[in-house]
Amino acid sequence: ESRPDGRGANRNARLFRAAARLPVQQHTGTTTVRVAAPIQVADEDLVVRRLHGLSPLAGTDVDALLRNLGCRTLVVTGVSANVAIPNAVFDAVNLGYTA
Template sequence: MTNGDDSSAATAVLCVECQNGVLGPDAVLPALGADSTILVDTLARLLCTARSSGIQVIHATHEGNVGARIPGTARLWRSLGPATAHWEHGTPETQVVSALFDTVDLVVPRHHGLFPTLDTELIPVLRGHGIATVVLVGVSLNVALPFTAGHLSQSGFRVVVPRDAVAGTPPEYAEMALRHSIAMVADLTTTDKLITRWSSR
């Protein structure tokens, strides 16, 4: 992590799509779910320390697309559109994985798009809470996280990514994405380093 203001009041942990329909037993992307088996335990440790240190935890969830049409031409939409057609607010698939949720957390859902910051409330919510540094975690390094990291960085936020608190598939690609893409727009660190830093305050 580079120098800068990472006080608890200016920092948030943003969990991208850490929900039952993505990381649960009935994940719509089984390969990603299989490659993310230890991710939930790592995230639980990180989020517990964040909350006890006064750092806001925000969950960016996907609650299905509004309207019946597949919303884009991307191959991902063609596979996920039918699989998520029944998702809506309150369905089990859209709920944050229980091990990662606390009532003090914020949940900012979206109903469109491949990542959670474009044309949604998320960036205004971050700014409204005075957030300067976003610790970005969750899934996936294939699509959502690179777009989100780039958009946050371009929007003026400092982005920090603990490399063991994110996942993609296959794992060897995820490592390459961290090294060659995420590292261009974010500071890479580890969960243990963040926990040690926050615990020492």
């Protein structure tokens, strides 16, 4: 997810610069960043936005939320098997989780 003005987004790697040139942008509030069907967000769900980086654990409240919920083991899934998934697993292990 990113802001339309690009503020807060990474620009320090070719991957980010290439993503900024794609015809479909993942801007806050657009359909490209909505939770995909058939998944539905319930009132009790915790939703965390991320405007930068390659891992959901870096620069977000995800670590604090998981610890407060008593989570120690993470099952990591997603669509970016070559970038986001490995980064999330490495970050989780470095933070002491079993992944």
